[in-house]
Amino acid sequence: MTDINKYLENQLALAKHRKDNKSNKGVVSKKSQDAAENISKKQNKNFQNVRKNKINSGGAENSRSPTECDTDDGDSDYVLSSDDDCKTGPTSPFSVRTKKNMKKIVDDGNKHIFNQRITKWKENIKNALSGSIDLSNVDYYTADLQYVLDGNADVEDSHELQNGLYIPQYIWKQLYKYQKTGVKWLWELHQVEGGGLLGDEMGLGKTVQIIAFLAGLAKYNSGPWVGLGPTIIVAPATVIYQWVSHFHYWCPNLRIAVLHHSGSHNGNHNQLLRDVQASHGILLITYEGIVKYSKCLLSYKWHYLILDEGHKIRNPETQVSKLVKKFQTPHKILITGSPMQNNLQELWSLFDFMRPGLLGTHKAFMEHFAAPITQGGYANATEFQEATALEIAKALKSMITPYLLRRTKAEVQEHIKLPEKNEQVLFCALTQEQKDLYMGYLTSTMVRSILDKESRYGDPLRARVLIALSTLRKICNHPDIYLYEAHEDGDEVNEETFGHWKRSGKMIVVQSLLKIWQKQGHRTLIFSQSRAMLCILEQHLQSNDYKYLKMDGSVSVSLRQSLIKTFNENKEYLVFLATTRVGGLGVNLTGADRVIIYDPDWNPATDNQAKERAWRIGQERNVTVYRLLSAGTIEEKIYQRQIFKNFLSSKVLIDPNQKNVLTTSTLQGLFTLEEPNFEGDTETASLFKHTKVKINKKLKKEGDKIHLSGSVTYSKKKLEAMKRLAKQISKKISSENVSLTTNEDPRERYKQKRHLLLNPPKIENLPEINLIDDKVTNVPFESALSELDIVNMHVKENYEENLLKEVLNNQDDKTTLEEQQVDNVKIQDTDMADDKEIEVELTQTIAISLPEVEANTNHFENTNTDHIKISNNDHVENINTEHIGNPNTYKRRLSTSPVRDDVIENLVAIKKVKKKKLKHEKDTNDDDYVLKKLFAKSTVKNALHHDVVMGLAEKEKRYRIKEEATKRAKKAVKAIKQSAKINS
Numbered sequence: 001m002t003d004i005n006k007y008l009e010n011q012l013a014l015a016k017h018r019k020d021n022k023s024n025k026g027v028v029s030k031k032s033q034d035a036a037e038n039i040s041k042k043q044n045k046n047f048q049n050v051r052k053n054k055i056n057s058g059g060a061e062n063s064r065s066p067t068e069c070d071t072d073d074g075d076s077d078y079v080l081s082s083d084d085d086c087k088t089g090p091t092s093p094f095s096v097r098t099k100k101n102m103k104k105i106v107d108d109g110n111k112h113i114f115n116q117r118i119t120k121w122k123e124n125i126k127n128a129l130s131g132s133i134d135l136s137n138v139d140y141y142t143a144d145l146q147y148v149l150d151g152n153a154d155v156e157d158s159h160e161l162q163n164g165l166y167i168p169q170y171i172w173k174q175l176y177k178y179q180k181t182g183v184k185w186l187w188e189l190h191q192v193e194g195g196g197l198l199g200d201e202m203g204l205g206k207t208v209q210i211i212a213f214l215a216g217l218a219k220y221n222s223g224p225w226v227g228l229g230p231t232i233i234v235a236p237a238t239v240i241y242q243w244v245s246h247f248h249y250w251c252p253n254l255r256i257a258v259l260h261h262s263g264s265h266n267g268n269h270n271q272l273l274r275d276v277q278a279s280h281g282i283l284l285i286t287y288e289g290i291v292k293y294s295k296c297l298l299s300y301k302w303h304y305l306i307l308d309e310g311h312k313i314r315n316p317e318t319q320v321s322k323l324v325k326k327f328q329t330p331h332k333i334l335i336t337g338s339p340m341q342n343n344l345q346e347l348w349s350l351f352d353f354m355r356p357g358l359l360g361t362h363k364a365f366m367e368h369f370a371a372p373i374t375q376g377g378y379a380n381a382t383e384f385q386e387a388t389a390l391e392i393a394k395a396l397k398s399m400i401t402p403y404l405l406r407r408t409k410a411e412v413q414e415h416i417k418l419p420e421k422n423e424q425v426l427f428c429a430l431t432q433e434q435k436d437l438y439m440g441y442l443t444s445t446m447v448r449s450i451l452d453k454e455s456r457y458g459d460p461l462r463a464r465v466l467i468a469l470s471t472l473r474k475i476c477n478h479p480d481i482y483l484y485e486a487h488e489d490g491d492e493v494n495e496e497t498f499g500h501w502k503r504s505g506k507m508i509v510v511q512s513l514l515k516i517w518q519k520q521g522h523r524t525l526i527f528s529q530s531r532a533m534l535c536i537l538e539q540h541l542q543s544n545d546y547k548y549l550k551m552d553g554s555v556s557v558s559l560r561q562s563l564i565k566t567f568n569e570n571k572e573y574l575v576f577l578a579t580t581r582v583g584g585l586g587v588n589l590t591g592a593d594r595v596i597i598y599d600p601d602w603n604p605a606t607d608n609q610a611k612e613r614a615w616r617i618g619q620e621r622n623v624t625v626y627r628l629l630s631a632g633t634i635e636e637k638i639y640q641r642q643i644f645k646n647f648l649s650s651k652v653l654i655d656p657n658q659k660n661v662l663t664t665s666t667l668q669g670l671f672t673l674e675e676p677n678f679e680g681d682t683e684t685a686s687l688f689k690h691t692k693v694k695i696n697k698k699l700k701k702e703g704d705k706i707h708l709s710g711s712v713t714y715s716k717k718k719l720e721a722m723k724r725l726a727k728q729i730s731k732k733i734s735s736e737n738v739s740l741t742t743n744e745d746p747r748e749r750y751k752q753k754r755h756l757l758l759n760p761p762k763i764e765n766l767p768e769i770n771l772i773d774d775k776v777t778n779v780p781f782e783s784a785l786s787e788l789d790i791v792n793m794h795v796k797e798n799y800e801e802n803l804l805k806e807v808l809n810n811q812d813d814k815t816t817l818e819e820q821q822v823d824n825v826k827i828q829d830t831d832m833a834d835d836k837e838i839e840v841e842l843t844q845t846i847a848i849s850l851p852e853v854e855a856n857t858n859h860f861e862n863t864n865t866d867h868i869k870i871s872n873n874d875h876v877e878n879i880n881t882e883h884i885g886n887p888n889t890y891k892r893r894l895s896t897s898p899v900r901d902d903v904i905e906n907l908v909a910i911k912k913v914k915k916k917k918l919k920h921e922k923d924t925n926d927d928d929y930v931l932k933k934l935f936a937k938s939t940v941k942n943a944l945h946h947d948v949v950m951g952l953a954e955k956e957k958r959y960r961i962k963e964e965a966t967k968r969a970k971k972a973v974k975a976i977k978q979s980a981k982i983n984s
């Protein structure tokens, strides 16, 4: 029966798919054609101008596209997704701006300000030690002050590391164990006069480790500088003041000066440099700044040169990369949570800074290391290429390991106890308008010029491809970003509909998410590559009265930290909007527990960095991350590219044995709009089918409000209304069922049943029930597959599989068998010839929809026992029910197999869950609920578990397994020892 069902479903879907395709084919509206031609014309004109200019100035014609980012970013893949470089004038619709009064953080560039701060700090400590401190007057907190307030009298106390480095005890005591290891590692590098890469995952406190080490060094009485000499820290503009505030807190005695126009120094940078040199202070500077002031900076001697977010020098050809390598000090530290982002050349560049010569010359490295590893990485590599890649990757890994300290969150979870994180990729449907514009542009002169080899416009190809791809990305974000570019001067912009959320598939999803999350009490970070998109989102937030803050490149550097602080501390702000490049790097935004990555970057690390703003030390709530992709479009290709890049870096940094599933893509492949296959999947979803987030299929299609697996508590009135509704549905279905059973044709019968289930009969005269009106409360988690479950299905080694199953079993034991009890449910497993049916007590059918109704159990006690029949859709046979005394009471045994967990989902509802929920369960079910809503509205076509796709879950699973195995081994040894004792 299962097969017939599947076959019929496929046939239906296929027929529908063919029909849809037929009706859509080749129909591109006049508006779309005109827009595409306008844009093509403008883009061609730009090319010709740039070409002319280059030829006139004697420049290489083909060297750089007009869209390539002219920063030191060095990301060869990056194309400005829209208007990052566009000036938003007052007449532009992309110019929503809000002014905020924020308090700036002030650095110590100004001597007077520095002295004031030191005086204040000393006074605070003195008062705290004498017990006369008035905390209401303290506006400057430091770690040592806290230490004294905690009852420690000796602020000078320190912890000694081997060979005489003393770390102040008030810092040392605060460090996590792995951070202490990090400080020791830095000290070892120091002693051998070498540099290194501190590559801990984002949010694990790399800043604190560096500060702790420098604080120790400042107390060190020997070495050429007798302690810590003048030091430069280079960091992205957004995090410069974060460093200032971290230093002021952890190490208040050091002078921290910012060399940037926002700094407190009096504008004379030469004087500032002299001061820093004389006071052995720390100079904070941006990557742009180090280029700007390079001449002066290089004329001084520096003790340490530290690059925060050091992946910025991953392109060896950029000016900044070349420059930082000129500093004459062996003490070069590079900090980054994303050591390798796009290709192996990047790794070479980083090491060439810290450990010049370790990886040979650039040419030799590319030829002997990078090329074979990359080649062997493709899915279509030969066996020999794969084996060679493996061996070389192993060799490379062992060469870099001593100078690279990298710990992941999974590894140190035991110490930091981070809350859960759920990360999914949502494939959003384009709106009809978007599809039309997308198709229009695909058939434009511009795209034809790229695909047609003979085209006279075809030069320079790379630049044209970049422009065209970024144009497609604009359509995916919002039609107006594209149409605005296409519009002729003098054309009116329709203010009413401009940027309306209903015109973009992804905006529709954002709109739903924010609505639900606001009700659930979550706060959200939204990242977009594009400032124009941010403005559209901002307009939307304004018109819906959401309180928000926004940070993009136009916000002054000195205000950014205050903006972040305000968001973290003030819960009134529900949304923090940021461009991925300005807000996505280095900052702490733990005030939010929901993250939307609105558009993907070519570089996976950029998106990863962004999402890690919320999931880091200091986060107390479970975090959910949604990456939005427009299904079938260029955004899917970008995501696939991310997967490949991620695979490559894991192969070198983590596991040389990793295998890839993607092959190289063609140019044509980038310029298509892919229709979903008969299963509703576009390319990525079908490639990574096994990572799909499973949602009850019925819920997905019908979108019936009653069928919620999220848990909600309901008012009495609503419960009554629902009960009445259920009775009527029950009667109607029962009567329909009679006719169904007499129908002879099994296919026809199946169709009817299916139809009935998907389209429950409408009942007249009942009040509309809006289930999400009520406050959403705790939700039991039991149905969605966890990442580990999914991975488990695909694990090859039996040993690991079994071990993992046991780990999961233990959990299930705790959370399901003990806690989940199905009461007052009558289930009859009537074995019918070609189908099975379950009879469920009517009252509990309501509970099916409302898993948390158990909180209101008494509402159901005296209700009638009408029955409805539910086709089991081949899922139910996996459920075991066990009679446990009361004829109306069954206890369900949950299978630990992931497949079974999944299929049980149809019956989530029948069970009643006793309250004793683990904290993380609420959020997981919040997510489940949110996804169901999105699927119901058909705005989201598919959802994949991002971590599983990226292979991260696999890694985490291995750690879990290893941990479990180690525990067992310890237990075993203990048992052996004990048995020996008993024997003797």
Ligand SMILES: Nc1ncnc2c1ncn2[C@@H]1O[C@H](COP(=O)(O)OP(=O)(O)OP(=O)(O)O)[C@@H](O)[C@H]1O
Pocket (backbone or CB within 6 Å): 174, 175, 176, 179, 200, 201, 202, 203, 204, 205, 206, 207, 208, 336, 337, 585, 586, 587, 588, 612, 616, 617, 618
């Ligand atoms: N031992 C600690 N005690 C208290 N807070 C800590 C500790 N270590 C780190 N933190 C806090 O954790 C947060 C993340 O730290 P930090 O910004 O240094 O991380 P990071 O590894 O540099 O991240 P990224 O790579 O994203 O820049 C900060 O708010 C920091 O204050």
